[in-house]
Amino acid sequence: MAVSLLLQLLFIVLLSPTFTKPNATHAQTQYCLESEKSLLLELKNELVVFNPSDSAILVHWNQKDDCCFWKGVECDDAGHVTSLRLDYEGISGGLKESSSLFRLNYLEELSLADNSFSGSLPHNISNLARLSYLDLSRCKFSGAIPSTLGNLTQLVDLEMADNFFSGSVSSGHFEGFASVEFINLRYNSLSGSIPISIFTIPSLAWIDLQHNQLSGKVDEFAMLNISISQLSVLDLSRNRLESLPDSFIELQSLSVVDLSDNLFNDTFQLDKILSLPNLRVLTLSKNHLSRLSPNTFPVSQSSLDHLDLSDNKIAGEIPSWIWEIGNGSLTYLNLSCNMLVGLQKPYNMPHSFHFLDLHSNQLRGEFPSLSMLKHPANVDFSDNYFEKFGILETGIDARVSLRNNRLSGTVPTFFCKAASFLVLDLSVNHLSGSIPRCLLENSFVLNVGRNNISGRIPDKFSPKCKIMSLDLRENSLVGSVPISLSNCSSLTVLNLSNNKLSGTVPTSLCKATDLQILDLSVNNINGNIPLCLVKNLPALNLGRNNISGRVPNFAANCSLQYLDLNNNNLIGEVPPSLKNCKLLKAMDAGGNALEGPFPCMLPLSLRVLVLRDNRFHGEPRCNKSWPNLQIIDIANNNFSGNVDSLSFSGWRQMMTDTVTKLSYKNLAFAVPNLNSSTGYKEEVSLTIKGAERDLVKIWPDFTSIDLSCNRFQGGIPDSMGELNALYLLNLSHNTLTGAIPKSLSNLTGLGSLDLSANQLTGTIPKEIAGLTFLQAMNVSHNKLVGEIPTGPQIQTFLSDCFEGNIGLCGLPLSISCVKTHVSPPNVKSDGETAIEWDYVFAAAGYVVGFGSFLWVLIFQRSFRERYFDKIEDVFEKIVNLCKKKKRRDVGKRVVRNQGRR
Known part of the structure; x- marks a missing residue:
């Protein structure tokens, strides 16, 4: 019986209209109106698609199919087009006032977001009187917002963010709005004051005017009836506003207010804003506040739970009334990047804190007690002058940062009483003694780097080890790398660099399958490189140790992005399997005894290559180029042949290209799901102006070529002049011949040029003197002749930079370019000696030139x-x-x- 009833029910459902019709909007008709289809096809022909392959909608519109079933189109029961969505279609070009778009009179929803329209938004947008939703975000519209926009009286949601709209916003733009709930005009270039009409829209709940050029004061609206306003979220951040009207507190429904990055100063009445009964979030960061106004409002009655006053100039003590806001219900407080010196007593921090940020102030003495924290909390006291530890209650589960303070002594044992630390950062202090084992057992992310910690790293990590990131760099740790670290199955980052560790690299680390960053550099570690480490790790740094043997073969699925093996005792050739590391961005193998030809197998992803001080030989001709390469240092090897074998014309990253540069970032390896402080800044050692320097951050704008101390011959190729974003060029100590090419004058960003110790001939091109950014230049010990060009920089270099060229003359050398006369002095008829005006002019010129040089040097x-x-x-x-x-x-x-x- 039950089965029979079930079958009957299923039969009824199958026959129901909602089941048989695939789209309820087409219940009355199968076809859209021909007039509507014609308008859509006309619109398709009007719009220019920059790249047809980017189109997923317009490309499928055709005369054959029912337009109500086209992608991006929806219709009502009568066949009228009511919704049109053309997002991400690669559209370029403008919209005309006569566009067929404005004849689709039944449109209720229109989205043209994420296209590349040019020009202004047509006034005829007002023809779409039924619109309730309009999204023109990221469309690159410019010019003024059309005054007819206010005629869209049915509009509920207006999205026009990330465009180039400019000019002032007048009351007329919003006069007709009666139903609007959301207005988004952020990231434009709107100027002038904020019109009062915005606050009179009764249904408006959210307005975002972030990142414009709105200035002055918000228009006074005390005489208007705004008490009925439903405005809940107001974002005026990143403008040029100076003050708010007193009647601002009439906006009783406000819940979130962002006024950050403006020009508000000490006239801002914080206590009145706090009196708004529903205010939950207030952001005033990046303004010009220098003090916190005295409390005249009973802040215990406030509803605020999020307060951000960071990046101001607030000085003095943190007032005690801050902790009383909301009767201790404040969960987020950010007072970082100010000039605060202490806490006004007595202070009772609320138990509700989830986030407390006081970093980058001038707080000193003992940091505040954390015994009141009951919830998992983010606490940041870094970059202050704290000298003593506060009290920490047991059971806390927190992220505590005390980085870069003046804490000394041993790590206190009360840290061991905590249940666990999500992140504990005690780096850059003066802590000494050994590392408490409990920190290694109770922390997920532990950073005690850059202190005076000594002794051995505690061994016998248990399989219950929680640690994900361990940073103990730049201490005085001794002994070997603990073998039991492999028990920490979640270990992702291990940085033990700059210590006094010895022994070998433990192969047990290969069992830590989540390990992504391993840095054991600048220690006394010996032995070979474990094969497994070059198979799985994205970032490996074993530089400046005593590691020997050969570079192991790389896995077929090599994931290396950063490899540093510099200054060890490695021998042999670079294995051909390096080609498998298709993601490799930086490789430093300098200062070893590696040999063989240039490693042409290097992947195209490479950005940094350092092979200096090895035994590589032969001509570096690879029949391929590296478009991302920005630093190459192969100095002090036995490379030979012509310099142009390196195919400079393919090194696009060394050429000025704005589009390319914008897509690049400094080389840093981020670890997913970990705090940003655990990111790994990749560095490289380069020889700059004769001294070895460590570039801690490799920025995309730093470009360098060092081919010095090899056996390159032939001329300097003209193609080198195409690298107009090059900063450092060193071709010294080779056997280069020919003239210095004029094309080097195209290297307008060049800061250092060294062509010394070659066999270059001819003159120094006068165009070189136009390199105004040049800070160092050396062409000594060549066969150059003629006068040193005159320019704003070149005469400031020392004479040593030009010595060893017998034919050179002129400043800064002491050799004059004026020809010496050997004939006897002319004698006048009256027996007096005539004046040799050539010598007088030469001497005067030298005096004037040297005097000018002294004047500039002094003043x-x-x-x-x-x-x-x-x-x-x-x-x-x-x-x-x-x-x-x-x-x-x-x-x-x-x-x-x-x-x-």
Whole structure:
């Protein structure tokens, strides 16, 4: 019986109209109106699709199919088009006033978002009088907002964010709005004051005017009946507003107010804003507040739970009434990046805090007690002057940062009483002693780097180990890397660099399958590189150790993005399997004993390559190029052949290209699902102006080529002039011949140029003197002739930069370019000696030139600083050369002595 009833019910459902009709909007007709189809096809022909492959909607519109079933189109029962969505269609070009779009009179929803329309929005948009939803976000419309927009009286949601709309917003734009609930005009260029008519729209709940150029005061609206306003969210951030009217507090429904990044100063009456009965979130960051006004309103009655006053100039103590807001219900407080020096006592922090940020102030002494925190909390006291630890209650589950303070002594044991720390950052302090084992057991992210911690890293990590990121860099730790770290199955980041660790790289780390970043650099670790580490890790740094052997083969599914093996004892060739690392961005293998040809198997993703101080040889001709390459240093090898074998014309990242640059970021490896502080800043060691420097952040604008100390020959190719974004170029100590190409004058961003110790001939092109950004230049020890060009920079360089060229003359050398006369002096008829005016002019010119140089040196501070910086650099280079020569002489004596034995 039950089965029979079920079958009858199923039969009824199958026959029901809602089941048989695939689209309820088409219940009355199968076809859209021909007139509507014609308008849509006409619109398709009007719109220009920049790339047809980007189109997923317009490309499918055709005369054959029912337009009500076209993508992006919906109709009502009568066949009228009521909804049109053309988002992300790759449309370019403008909309005309005569567009067929404005004849689709039954449209209720229109979205043209994320296209590339040009020009202004036509006034005929008002013809679409039935519109309730209009989305023109990210369409690149410009010009003024049409005054007819207010005629859309049925509009509920208006989205016009991320365009180039400019001009003032008048009351006329909103006069007809009676049903609007949402207005989004953020990220435009609107100017002038905010019109009062916005606040009189009775149904308006949300308005976003963020990131415009609105200035002055918000128009006074005290005489208007705004008490009926339903406005709940108001975002006026990133404008130029200076004050709010007193009647602002009449907006009783306000719940979220963002006034950040404006020009509000101490006239801002914070206590009156706090009196708004429904206010939950108030953001006033990045303004000009220098003090917190005295409390005249009983803040305990406030509903506020989120207060952001960061990035102001607030000085003095944090007033005690802050903690009383909402009768202790405040959950978010951000007072970071101010000038606060302490806490006004007595203070009773509320138990409700989930977020407390006081970083980058001038707080000192003992940091506030955290015993009141009962909830999982983000607490940031970093970048202050705290010297003592506060009290920490047991059971807390928090993210505590005390980075970059003045804390000293040992890590207090009360940290061990906590249930767990999501993040504990005690880095950049003066802590000493050993690492408490409990921190390693109770923390998910632990950073005690850059302190004076000593002793061994506690071993015997249990399988219950919670640690995900462990950073102990730049301490004085000894012993070996704990083998039991492999028990920490969630370990993702391990940074033990810059310590005194010894032993080998434990192969047990291969069992930590989640490990993504391993940095053991600058220690005393020896042995070979475990094969497994180059198979699974995205970032591996073993530089500046005593690691020996060969570079192991790379896995077929190699995930390496950053590989640093510099200054070890590695031998052999770079394995061909490196081609499998298709994501590799940076490789530093300098300072080893690697040999073989140039590693042409390097992937196209490469941005940084350092192979200096090895034994590579041959011509680096690869028949391919690396478009992303921005740093290449292959100095001090045995490379030979012509320089142009490197195919410079394909190095696009070293050329000025705004589109490309915008898509690049500094080289940093982010770890998903971890705090941003655990990110890994990739660095590389380069020799700049004779000294080795570590670039902690590799920015996309820093570009460098160092081919020095090899056996390159032939001329400097003209194609090098195409690298007009190049900052550092070093071709010194080769056997290059020919003239210095004029095309180098195209390198307008060049800061350092070294062509010394070659066999270059001819003159220095006068165009080189136009490189005004040039801070260092060296063409010494070549075969150059003629006068040194005159320019704003070139005469500031020391004469050492031009020595060793017998034919060069002119400043800054002491060799004059004026020809010397050898004929006897002319004698006048009266027996007096005639004046040799050539010598007079030459001397006067020298005096004027040298006097001008002295005047600039004495009275121009920036020139004086640069001049003496150059002297210091040259002195440093001379000292380094002397040291190298001394070491070389000592080495030779040792060899001789051994030979005599």
